[in-house]
Amino acid sequence: MIDSKLKRKQIIVCSVLLVLLFLAVTWSITSGEYKMDLSAYLKTLIGQGEFKDNLILMEFRMPRMLITLLAGMALSMSGAIIQSITKNPLAESGILGINAGGGFAITVFIVIGQVNPNTFIYVLPLISAAGGILTALLIFLFSYNKGKGISPANMVLIGVGLSAALSGGSITMMRKFNEDQAEFIAAWMAGNIWGDEWSFVLAFLPWILIIIPFLFFKSSSLNIINTNDQTAKSLGMNLDKERLILLIISVILSSVAVAVVGSIGFIGLMGPHIAKSFVGPRHQLFMPIALLTGAFLLVIADTIGQTVLSIGTIPAGIVVAIIGAPYFLYLMYKTNSI
Amino acid sequence: MNRLTGRNLTIAYGNKIIIENLDIGIPDKKITSIIGPNGCGKSTLLKALCRLLPIKKGKIALDGTDINKSASKEIAKKIAILPQSPEVADGLTVGELVSYGRYPYQKGFGRLVPEDVEVIDWALQVTGITEFKHRIINDLSGGQKQRVWIAMALAQKTDIIFLDEPTTFLDIAHQLEILELIKELNQKQQTTIVMVLHDINQAIRFSDYMITMKDGEVITQGNIPEVLSSQLLAEVFQIDAELMQDKLTGKPMIANYQLVNRKYSKVEIK
Numbered sequence: 001m002i003d004s005k006l007k008r009k010q011i012i013v014c015s016v017l018l019v020l021l022f023l024a025v026t027w028s029i030t031s032g033e034y035k036m037d038l039s040a041y042l043k044t045l046i047g048q049g050e051f052k053d054n055l056i057l058m059e060f061r062m063p064r065m066l067i068t069l070l071a072g073m074a075l076s077m078s079g080a081i082i083q084s085i086t087k088n089p090l091a092e093s094g095i096l097g098i099n100a101g102g103g104f105a106i107t108v109f110i111v112i113g114q115v116n117p118n119t120f121i122y123v124l125p126l127i128s129a130a131g132g133i134l135t136a137l138l139i140f141l142f143s144y145n146k147g148k149g150i151s152p153a154n155m156v157l158i159g160v161g162l163s164a165a166l167s168g169g170s171i172t173m174m175r176k177f178n179e180d181q182a183e184f185i186a187a188w189m190a191g192n193i194w195g196d197e198w199s200f201v202l203a204f205l206p207w208i209l210i211i212i213p214f215l216f217f218k219s220s221s222l223n224i225i226n227t228n229d230q231t232a233k234s235l236g237m238n239l240d241k242e243r244l245i246l247l248i249i250s251v252i253l254s255s256v257a258v259a260v261v262g263s264i265g266f267i268g269l270m271g272p273h274i275a276k277s278f279v280g281p282r283h284q285l286f287m288p289i290a291l292l293t294g295a296f297l298l299v300i301a302d303t304i305g306q307t308v309l310s311i312g313t314i315p316a317g318i319v320v321a322i323i324g325a326p327y328f329l330y331l332m333y334k335t336n337s338i
Numbered sequence: 339m340n341r342l343t344g345r346n347l348t349i350a351y352g353n354k355i356i357i358e359n360l361d362i363g364i365p366d367k368k369i370t371s372i373i374g375p376n377g378c379g380k381s382t383l384l385k386a387l388c389r390l391l392p393i394k395k396g397k398i399a400l401d402g403t404d405i406n407k408s409a410s411k412e413i414a415k416k417i418a419i420l421p422q423s424p425e426v427a428d429g430l431t432v433g434e435l436v437s438y439g440r441y442p443y444q445k446g447f448g449r450l451v452p453e454d455v456e457v458i459d460w461a462l463q464v465t466g467i468t469e470f471k472h473r474i475i476n477d478l479s480g481g482q483k484q485r486v487w488i489a490m491a492l493a494q495k496t497d498i499i500f501l502d503e504p505t506t507f508l509d510i511a512h513q514l515e516i517l518e519l520i521k522e523l524n525q526k527q528q529t530t531i532v533m534v535l536h537d538i539n540q541a542i543r544f545s546d547y548m549i550t551m552k553d554g555e556v557i558t559q560g561n562i563p564e565v566l567s568s569q570l571l572a573e574v575f576q577i578d579a580e581l582m583q584d585k586l587t588g589k590p591m592i593a594n595y596q597l598v599n600r601k602y603s604k605v606e607i608k
Contacts, residue, residue, distance in 0.1 A: 001437035001450065001458065003472050220448030224438055227430075230421035233390055235494070236414030236442040280429030 002282060010285045013278045017292040024296055025069070028303040029061045064196040068302050068316075069295045070208050071193070071257040072267055076294020077212060078254035079268020080275070080287060084226050085243045085250075089273070089335050090156050093254035094265020095328065096139055097163030098132045100170075102255040103189055103263050105131025107170040110181055121195070121203045125256040132255035133248055135162060140247075156332075191264040191317010193302055200260050207256045211249055212291070218246065219283035226281055264317040266324020267294050273331065297323075339366050341530070342387065342417075342498060346396035349379070349386045355394070356382045357554040364498075369524050369531040371541035374551035375575055380534045381422070381502055383551065387532065388419050388500045400498075414442035418491035420484075422502040426475050432486050433471040436461055439493025461492035465519060481512030488519065499523070501533040505540070513537075517544045538575075539591050542566065543584065550574050566590055572598050 030036045034056055036044075044053045079092040093099050109115075109127045116123075139162060143155040167189060174182045187194060195204070215222075221242055224232050232239045258264060271294035275286040298316060301323070305314035340363035349357040356379045364370055364387070372380040385391035387398060389405045398405050405413050418439070426435060439461065440454040450458070462468045465485045470478065475486055484504060491499050501520065505513040521544055523529045535541040541548060542562055549559040552574045558565040571579045571592070579595035 001431070001433040001455075001471075003431065003433075217447060220441065220444065223427075223434075224441055226427045227435070227438070228421065228425045230390055230419065231424055231438070231490075233410070234388065234414065234417075234419035234421070235438060236409075236411030238410055276429075281427035282430075282434070 072298030076271025096159035101135025
């Protein structure tokens with residue numbers, strides 16, 4: 001029943017975004033301390049590059065780039081789902097403190113756990129997801145108002161509070177750490193994309209490959225959840241169950257992402273909103289755009305952070321926040337919810 | 339015949355019991371209105387009968403099976419509901435919302451099969467909104483929006499439709515349009531209609547069967563000429579009403595009314 005004009009528009013937007021994304025990736029990969037020129041990059045990409053370029057591209061820059069792309073997609077998609085199931089346009093894993101919950105769990109794990117460097121990267125997403133899910137359930141518990149349901153403003157306030165408390169808790173525990181561990185957590189909390197090996201891609205990719213198709217499979221349910229509760233129930237949906245499953249899935253998605261790239265907020269806010277501004281609230285149409293937008297934003301933010309200063313780098317999470325915070329305020333103003 | 343019946347119903351919001359030990363039957367292929375003063379439990383009863391609200395005790399049966407124990411999607415093929423002033427995501431078009439009515443029949447990715455498209459087009463046509471198919475719902479007027487929701491309910495292809503105050507927020511002409519549409523559905527499709535209405539005269543004019551409620555209890559239920567009386571209106575609504583025959587429909591109508599307890603009707607001027 002979707003207008004064919006709108007479908008065409010979606011394909012055009014997706015194509016333009018794909019081109020932009022390719023350009024952003026090219027910019028990102030060719031810049032940095034070792035500047036690879038464009039022809040060397042393209043040659044290497046098709047397997048005709050020199051040994052040195054091949055090494056730099058395939059061993060260092062490509063895995064990090066893939067992680068950035070996947071994380072951008074995961075964060076954007078997770079934000080889209082959380083917004084739809086809570087009907088709160090301001091909801092997102094960073095703002096709601098779900099990322100901070102994952103970070104707290106990771107900190108606790110480092111404090112008490114015997115960290116095994118071989119399995120660390122595979123365990124980390126699980127720890128982060130457990131922390132994220134617990135935090136999400138706490139937010140729902142605290143912001144649930146009997147009879148009134150969950151108000152968007154309440155949810156954000158509780159999320160911000162929880163986020164501050166959990167980050168504070170993580171920082172307090174850092175005193176127990178040695179220098180390396182403390183540095184790791186500090187960089188993690190700032191959203192420094194630290195995963196840069198193929199093993200990280202391997203730890204991350206299966207989650208994406210399972211969860212994202214599942215969410216596309218759920219797009220007609222998501223459209224209906226996005227109308228109103230009574231309609232969803234009268235159409236025969238088991239609303240509470242559906243919502244809980246989707247919440248847990250989307251929290252896992254963002255938690256796995258932040259486990260590998262550090263605490264990065266706002267992508268889940270901007271990605272879906274930009275996508276919906278093109279094709280409206282239809283999940284099957286806006287989710288692909290949200291995926292591409294999320295990936296694009298994170299690549300751009302990371303590259304700016306890596307290149308803008310002549311000495312040192314700025315974590316991607318901070319660059320995203322510089323753009324994302326005003327966007328959030330704008331949305332809050334538009335939603336009139338506070 | 340009553341396909342839909344409730345026995346010994348106790349319904350509560352949280353711990354507050356609204357309705358206790360209530361028995362009810364909805365006559366098939368008729369229009370039933372539930373009327374009563376504010377807070378009497380009419381909306382509560384309506385929501386419980388269509389399984390939007392869980393019941394504490396008792397059993398609601400449709401064709402002999404407990405609706406609260408059946409698969410919700412199966413019920414959605416038999417009962418459609420028009421909620422009170424429903425919201426919809428901004429930017430959604432008429433055709434899309436009506437297509438959601440096919441959800442109970444869909445599997446997997448929810449692609450519409452030709453039969454779905456046929457039913458959707460039919461629902462748009464019956465409600466007279468075919469020309470609005472590609473319009474954004476939130477840009478439509480109140481009366482048009484209500485037609486869209488009714489079309490969505492029709493796309494569910496059910497034998498029973500529940501409507502919770504379908505005329506609220508509409509001006510009088512649009513109220514009539516919606517009620518005429520509901521009546522037409524009942525007559526042409528043999529759809530069983532159950533609705534909550536505020537306006538007693540409209541309830542009388544457009545329904546066959548009436549359930550009157552007060553303080554969570556059913557005072558009367560039956561065919562309108564048999565149950566409607568001045569005494570009933572005095573008991574349920576605390577009004578002193580004069581009933582006349584409506585020249586247009588031949589049915590009774592309230593000609594004039596005042597409060598039984600006059601002391602509230604006088605404004606004291608000091």
